[in-house]
Amino acid sequence: MYLRLLVFGLIAGVSPYLVAQSAARVVMPLWPDGVPGAQTNAAPEADTTTAKDGLIAGRPVIRLGNVSQPTLTFYPPKAKNTGAAIVVFPGGGYHILAMDLEGTEVCDRLNSAGIACILVKYRVPDSGPYPKSDAALQDAQRAMGIVRAHAGEWKIDPERIGVLGFSAGAHLSAALSTHFDERLYAPVDASDKLSCRPDFALIIYPGYLAIAEQNFAPNPDIHVTGKTPPSFIVQAEDDTVHVENAVVYFMALKHAGVPAELHIYAQGGHGYGLRRTALPVTTWPDSALAWLHTIHVLTNENGNNSAPH
Numbered sequence: 419m420y421l422r423l424l425v426f427g428l429i430a431g432v433s434p435y436l437v438a439q440s441a442a443r444v445v446m447p448l449w450p451d452g453v454p455g456a457q458t459n460a461a462p463e464a465d466t467t468t469a470k471d472g473l474i475a476g477r478p479v480i481r482l483g484n485v486s487q488p489t490l491t492f493y494p495p496k497a498k499n500t501g502a503a504i505v506v507f508p509g510g511g512y513h514i515l516a517m518d519l520e521g522t523e524v525c526d527r528l529n530s531a532g533i534a535c536i537l538v539k540y541r542v543p544d545s546g547p548y549p550k551s552d553a554a555l556q557d558a559q560r561a562m563g564i565v566r567a568h569a570g571e572w573k574i575d576p577e578r579i580g581v582l583g584f585s586a587g588a589h590l591s592a593a594l595s596t597h598f599d600e601r602l603y604a605p606v607d608a609s610d611k612l613s614c615r616p617d618f619a620l621i622i623y624p625g626y627l628a629i630a631e632q633n634f635a636p637n638p639d640i641h642v643t644g645k646t647p648p649s650f651i652v653q654a655e656d657d658t659v660h661v662e663n664a665v666v667y668f669m670a671l672k673h674a675g676v677p678a679e680l681h682i683y684a685q686g687g688h689g690y691g692l693r694r695t696a697l698p699v700t701t702w703p704d705s706a707l708a709w710l711h712t713i714h715v716l717t718n719e720n721g722n723n724s725a726p727h
Contacts, residue, residue: 624663668680
């Protein structure tokens with residue numbers, strides 16, 4: 419079974435260490451007929467982590483680089499299916515992807531809560547931020563359409579599909595939350611006729627949402643409107659990427675009348691994912707699950723929302 423999945427993963431452009439080891443998981447290329455603006459002679463995809471890279475909560479991080487063939491992987495819930503789904507965008511400064519810390523580990527936590535997880539391996543390096551490059555945002559738009567097209571097959575509610583991103587992935591989640599009216603690529607199939615607007619967004623230690631050179635003014639390329647989805651935002655005050663990114667985005671949501679919840683912690687730095695430490699900031703996943711109940715994405719046993727059958 420593993421050998422068959424390994425071969426399928428290699429054909430789909432998935433690194434061997436990320437190949438699904440469960441038949442219930444689904445791996446598929448985002449662009450089956452060719453990636454828009456594909457590079458020729460691209461360097462091979464690989465884990466770029468070295469011995470000099472620091473540990474997070476005492477453990478190393480997979481830093482996946484040279485991604486030229488983007489994919490998505492569907493992880494079904496381990497617990498009772500709630501019908502909710504979250505599309506996950508790992509961070510890495512649009513240079514690499516922290517595929518375990520901000521990817522597979524996130525899906526494991528979501529699956530345990532009865533939430534389907536769709537992990538997107540989007541193009542890097544130099545694929546964002548939009549509009550410097552629109553490659554990552556193309557991948558995000560395409561991924562959301564594909565997920566909605568498979569909602570029935572994957573037993574998820576097409577009106578309860580959100581996004582969760584970290585760092586650059588958080589910026590990508592905000593970019594998708596504000597750039598969903600028009601695709602940035604020529605339509606490929608019926609998936610591209612479906613809405614790519616997330617129903618909610620979790621924005622975790624974001625970058626690129628405030629312009630430091632302009633006294634942390636809002637990024638004009640992330641234009642929040644009343645159609646921007648409800649958002650949950652987390653950042654630490656001592657984040658080297660600057661806490662103003664979270665604050666500026668929250669204020670933009672507030673002024674647009676979009677429901678939002680902001681959590682600012684005194685300490686935590688940047689890039690902790692879901693790994694628990696002694697710092698309170700690493701309890702944010704508990705608050706996020708509570709927020710999903712607040713906005714009725716998740717409900718109690720007697721709630722109105724129920725998983726598709």
